[in-house]
Amino acid sequence: MSRSYSDAIASLNSLQSNFAIVDAIRRSGRTMNEQAIPEMIEWCRKIGYQPSDFNRLNAIHIAGTKGKGSTSAFISSVLTKFLGTTSQTDGKPLSKIGLYTSPHLRFVRERIQINGQPLSEEQFAQYFFETWDRLESAALDGGVDPKAPGAKPVYFRFLTLMAFHTYMSEGVDAAVIECGIGGAYDSTNVIQKPAVTGITSLGIDHVGVLGATLPEIAWHKAGIIKKGSNCYTTSSQLPEAKAVLDKVSSELGSELVYVDVDARIASGDIQLGLEADFQKINASLALAIARDWLTKQGYTDMTHSEDKLIQGLRDVRWSGRCETRHEHNLTWYIDGGHTLESIKLAGQWYASVHQRSQNRYLIFNQQTRDAQALARALHDTLATTLHDSHPFSHVVFCTNTTSKQAGFKPDLVSVNTNASHVEALKVQKELAETWKAIDAKADVSVVRTIEEAVELVRQQTKEGSPVTAFVTGSLHLVGGFLEVVEGEKSG
Structure with missing residues (x-):
């Protein structure tokens, strides 16, 4: 067989x-x-x-x-x-x-x-x-x-x-x-x-x-x-x-x-x-x-x-690295950053290419003990580069789980993360508290899956005003994001 x-x-x-x-x-x-x-x-x-x-x-x-x-x-x-x-x-x-x-x-x-x-x-x-x-x-x-x-x-x-x-x-x-x-x-x-x-x-x-x-x-x-x-x-x-x-x-x-x-x-x-x-x-x-x-x-x-x-x-094409995608009045900016230096570089790239809009979203995850330090580094990089301590109007923290119904696609399964932390959204809740402390003006959300994070951003586009969204942090997050948006095209 x-x-x-x-x-x-x-x-x-x-x-x-x-x-x-x-x-x-x-x-x-x-x-x-x-x-x-x-x-x-x-x-x-x-x-x-x-x-x-x-x-x-x-x-x-x-x-x-x-x-x-x-x-x-x-x-x-x-x-x-x-x-x-x-x-x-x-x-x-x-x-x-x-x-x-x-x-x-x-x-x-x-x-x-x-x-x-x-x-x-x-x-x-x-x-x-x-x-x-x-x-x-x-x-x-x-x-x-x-x-x-x-x-x-x-x-x-x-x-x-x-x-x-x-x-x-x-x-x-x-x-x-x-x-x-x-x-x-x-x-x-x-x-x-x-x-x-x-x-x-x-x-x-x-x-x-x-x-x-x-x-x-x-x-x-x-x-x-x-x-x-x-x-x-x-x-x-x-x-x-x-x-x-x-x-x-x-x-x-x-x-x-x-x-x-x-x-x-x-x-x-x-x-x-x-x-x-x-x-x-x-x-x-x-x-x-x-x-x-x-x-x-x-x-x-x-x-x-x-x-x-x-x-x-x-x-050269290298999906998910310094990539820009457009959907109607929504612009996605996508790049991974798993170290302090790489997250700063990702932030600098975003600052140099993004279009300013009233509705500016961040989708972020890093399922490691350095997650909070990376989030702070991203905020500080953008605050310095953009001269704005409020770089995002909305910030969404999610796990690396791809979708609500199917969970992980087999290619994206990872068993080397703490399952109990993922289930309790422990890292995401800690990230939310960290971001609220450094930017009290931001609307901060925690969702379980990447699919829900994407839906939350797209919901704003129904208002009719332009929306920009930066997807960064773990490459597992970037890969899951691409699976959500590309899967829709092939599904």
Whole structure:
């Protein structure tokens, strides 16, 4: 009997670490596992690969705190403009570009893309169960129950294995691989000989596993640097981060290249497919990395290559990041922000593009212990940027639950949050009290689902006056929002 995409998602969700496990790890203060890479190598072996096999992927490996997903998307978009071009090195035409990113917004298959498109449901199910079945066979061969805990890797590791298997099976010419967390011990770091690496802007994030200081975090990110491969990073890195990156690259014999914002991008002569000033450095970094890869593979000594590079930056699409959508007299502004720095950048982008209206809504959630600090940071950023301590007339806090009737779509199920807190709306009520304390003029609401938050905003449009709404915070919220509005179109 054939197994479907739905079957694959149900099986994949069984690999999620539940809240109790995640919380215990966080409370223990345990850092990232130094055995993570040996363990990942063993998982690769169980599905039939050695790390050296992945050298065929000509990988572009990207780490960083902010902008690694956008940078990866820019690189993928640029390289796809060269599809069909014949290499002057080996005479082969460029035919397939892989892109592996996380998290997904609406569909898990968004994480594994080829030529800018997510795997189809049929492709995802095929490669998922090929990976799954190989792991089950390896467990049986070792005398282990394939259903037992530990017989398969956890969620992200499994998807990384599956992505590598997919790209090997599809024979991609390049694989743009975004790290999950960190770099040195990230499961993607089984790549031994990347064609080129990149490290985006660094900041404080995931302190429970990466450390609480910028040098500690920089060390983890620098773990993707490899001998013989150039590494590109932003010239705006702070001195303490630069010191670590310089040291690691020097020790390994990798040339570290600092990248400034491209003058044409800075001036606006090159229009980007992603809005926001902070995307300019991501695009510039992507341009330098793509040029390096194309040059080494023999694809740039041709007419119109510069035009293709620029077109790739213009045509990039990265849903839910610095995105504007219009509905009648309602304008949605959508961007995620899960760290203090990223929520400030999201706020600055919103301040630079939004249309002032009497009815200004915020839909926000962040289901973490930092939620209140992020809400305050967003308010303070907008108050400073807009010179207005009352940036929103209405503020809506909701959970990441998608809809009233169906709850979570299977692709969006998450079991690593505190279910009792979600049920009691604990975080949302605390956020509401926090916002009331910093902006007493705002009309603050708490609702259970994203669907209800969207309905609340749309209700205001019936009054006839223009409405603007900023959806930000958790990327799970952004993904659920997109599922609500896109699901209406396909439903």
